Amino acid sequence: MVTATTQPNSKRASLHTLGCRLNQSETLLIQQRLQEEGYEIVPFGEEADFGIINTCTVTNLADSKCRQTIRQFVRRNPEAYTAVIDCYSQMGSKEIASIGGVDLIIGNQEKMSVVDFIGQEKNEAPVIIRDKISQDDFSISFFGDLPFNQRANLKIQDGCSFVCSFCIIPLARGASRSRDFNNLLDEARAKAAQGVREVVITGVNIGTYLTKEADLLRVLDGLNSIEGIDRIRISSIEPTTIPEALFMLMNDPDHALLPFFHIPLQSGSDLVLKEMRRRYSISEYLDFLHLAHRIVDDLYIGTDIMVGFPSESEDAFQETCRVFLENPFDFCHVFPFSERGGDSSGS
Numbered sequence: 435m436v437t438a439t440t441q442p443n444s445k446r447a448s449l450h451t452l453g454c455r456l457n458q459s460e461t462l463l464i465q466q467r468l469q470e471e472g473y474e475i476v477p478f479g480e481e482a483d484f485g486i487i488n489t490c491t492v493t494n495l496a497d498s499k500c501r502q503t504i505r506q507f508v509r510r511n512p513e514a515y516t517a518v519i520d521c522y523s524q525m526g527s528k529e530i531a532s533i534g535g536v537d538l539i540i541g542n543q544e545k546m547s548v549v550d551f552i553g554q555e556k557n558e559a560p561v562i563i564r565d566k567i568s569q570d571d572f573s574i575s576f577f578g579d580l581p582f583n584q585r586a587n588l589k590i591q592d593g594c595s596f597v598c599s600f601c602i603i604p605l606a607r608g609a610s611r612s613r614d615f616n617n618l619l620d621e622a623r624a625k626a627a628q629g630v631r632e633v634v635i636t637g638v639n640i641g642t643y644l645t646k647e648a649d650l651l652r653v654l655d656g657l658n659s660i661e662g663i664d665r666i667r668i669s670s671i672e673p674t675t676i677p678e679a680l681f682m683l684m685n686d687p688d689h690a691l692l693p694f695f696h697i698p699l700q701s702g703s704d705l706v707l708k709e710m711r712r713r714y715s716i717s718e719y720l721d722f723l724h725l726a727h728r729i730v731d732d733l734y735i736g737t738d739i740m741v742g743f744p745s746e747s748e749d750a751f752q753e754t755c756r757v758f759l760e761n762p763f764d765f766c767h768v769f770p771f772s773e774r775g776g777d778s779s780g781s
């Protein structure tokens with residue numbers, strides 16, 4: 435049984451994020467909550483009384499980096515109360531517990547409450563909180579002052595229901611769910627009042643955003659109507675979830691939506707895409723890409739490509755290279771396939 439306690443002032447807290455933009459936005463929200471509670475935030479690596487490590491489990495390498503970071507923190511701060519949260523906590527709590535020196539391991543359902551669970555004393559063995567992830571839409575109850583930055587992430591969605599065969603994220607973060615429309619606009623207004631000029635919309639599968647009040651287009655229009663928000667950027671978005679109406683918004687000089695897409699391709703081979711359980715063929719992807727380029731002025735498109743997927747032959751690899759080089763992409767992140775246990779294998 436964990437007692438929710440709030441620390442007195444003048445304690446030093448240190449946070450570290452591994453993984454994606456969504457993790458970064460969540461760490462920042464937790465940091466703001468700590469500051470509201472009176473904690474001094476010190477850079478990771480300096481001595482601290484509390485440590486919160488926000489983890490990623492997207493590949494084996496990510497797991498290994500998480501363990502390394504936890505060990506480093508515990509070695510440097512043996513007396514600090516140490517909490518490990520998020521995706522690797524959800525999937526690898528036993529491995530984390532075996533590290534020693536960790537006090538609290540919290541999965542994705544309860545991670546935003548980590549500040550409530552930080553106790554004064556270190557535990558002899560870590561407390562593990564790893565409840566089933568809710569499928570309900572959500573709100574975020576705190577979004578205090580930001581460290582000054584003109585660009586800020588804005589979380590609008592979490593989880594994914596697509597279940598690509600290489601990806602552990604639907605297990606680590608649960609099914610797709612969306613943030614309350616008014617709640618996300620409130621945070622965007624608060625950020626604009628603090629000087630933020632660009633919001634980057636983040637989530638796991640943001641094209642599936644849908645609540646009773648709004649879809650993705652309404653979110654974009656709502657953000658566009660906020661005074662001070664000059665630029666809206668969509669982070670990575672799945673190819674089959676992009677409404678063509680976005681093209682018009684990108685071309686509209688009165689709309690803040692930037693002509694920017696990051697659309698994961700993963701492979702240029704239909705056979706491999708099928709094995710990956712992606713929801714498009716290569717010709718469907720390329721038709722969309724060329725349509726977007728025809729309609730949107732000065733469009734900038736990035737993508738992700740995975741190499742070394744088990745069914746990828748040399749021909750399939752060459753086909754992927756050809757698709758990337760012969761089509762209008764502006765940049766590419768290349769990821770190696772990472773073998774994982776179970777059905778989902780990590781991306």
Ligand code: SF4
Binds near residue numbers: 594596601602
């Ligand atoms: S790779 Fe597939 S399963 Fe994983 S988060 Fe993206 S769409 Fe969802």
